[in-house]
Amino acid sequence: MPKQDEALFQFLLRMGDNTLVLGHRVSEWCGHSPVLEEDIALANTALDLIGQTQFWLGLAGEVEGKGRSADDLAFLRDVWDFRSILLVELPNGDFGQTLMRQFLFDAWQSIMLGRLMSSSEKRVADIAEKASKEVAYHVERSAGTVVGLGDGTEESHERMQAALQHLWPYVGEMFMSDDIDAEMVKRGIAPDPASLREEYDALVGRVLSEATLTIPDDPFAHKGGRTGKQHSEHLGHILTQMQWLQRAYPGANW
């Protein structure tokens, strides 16, 4: 694969693996949420994320040019070939932690997709345009829930603050740049991740302040997911479930 296609392939895996792994996590809630409306909303969010995965990984397979489908990429790669950020791999925790994670991701994704809509690569812009409609709703909902629970009862406030404390060190990874990003910027395909930070901080700051929650001071950020250098231990367990049928019955048609 030419070097520039390799970079685009890696970029698409980053987009698709995030939605795949987060979609998996959110779908774990099915039937177990605090109230029926949330069961519906969580299933709907997971459904959107899996739908977006089909587009991103489908295009990744096309760019790679080796005949791999979105399913091949989702179900037949091992941990080290995944490019998901650590944030989406983390276990769900309680409902508050799940919704805080969702908000921290939705805020980034909504800004990222907004930029990608003017990508020089039309296929990327088309996916971004479609996904951005769904994500606009996701961020509205997750932000609303974070505010409601942050500024709810004493208990809900404490739980949301604890969730933010736990998740904040995983936010920074979304804004780290490397050679792949430089190549994407050079070709006008995608923005430099670092360039999204200001808008992100403004959006997240506004919502968390309305939620009466305090952003931790420590700027430390875990990393290793989007580069694939060092994923969390959790990812391997996700894959044992997600890929089980495809691995146990190779070549079967489902």
Place this chain on the structure above:
Amino acid sequence: MYAQVVESTGKSVKSPEEMSEKERAFQARIDAGEKIEPKDWMPDDYRKTLIRQIGQHAHSEVVGQLPEGNWITRAPTLERKAILLAKVQDEAGHGLYLYCAAETLGVSRDDLTEQLLSGRMKYSSIFNYPTLTWADMGAVGWLVDGAAIMNQVPLQRTSFGPYSRAMIRVCKEESFHQRQGYDIMMKMANGTPAQKAMAQDALNRLWYPSLMMFGPSDKNSVHSAQSMAWKIKIDSNDGLRQRFVDQTVPQAEYLGLTIPDDNLRLDEETGHYEFSQPDWSEFNDVLRGNGPCNTERLNARNKAWNDGAWVRDGLMAHAAKKAAAKIAAE
């Protein structure tokens, strides 16, 4: 169906002479095919029976998320995962419409939920069976949703307006569910030997539990007659079961799968299949809480409700703060 053993009044149908004038007028409206709306006068027993029936149906949709939710994270392709998510989301939505329909009768959703969690109200026995392989996702769609449709299509004509309208919406989605289930079965039945074995195993396990979904034989049901007079129940349990078998046997043959019943035989004269009854003592065990998954299902629902208490309280407290701030600003 999703309301198998709704105990109605326990009495036989009232004759016109036994009815009060109001009851006679009420029955006359039902006989004329009119819909009863929430604000209309209705006999207490009509109201109570409907609350139990719609409530059981709603609970079944909610608990029914669990056996299918069990396979979402293991769905074999992205498309299958998306379809299953959409389906389970639909089930939760059906639960929501049905709780709303029940609420028009003067009971709250929290009240009904509390009765489900304490085991005082039931949900369909079928959801107390485990889903063990991916083929079960096919069999549940094909057989369980198929059986549900068989019962719910006539209920679109039920006498209570909100229930009837909910059923019309629900049925549209259920027929999509059944088709996706059959589609999974087709893929499995025409797949590798292992897939075909999985499909046959799913049919073997779920066939009789599906027949149980229609409830006990009418001969043993003292409750049916009044419900039928009120058009809360449209067809007899045995009649629906027969229709289900007649429809499903050729579908199984098309798949190349064998219905696990040595007595299955087409009666050329009547055009109906003769078939073995499910083990009704097993059915009674399941209803009494001794099905394979009763404990897990109820524990899962209780855990979800209890773990979610702080979320519901938090969101309510926030809504109250917002409302108070709005009043203060005015």
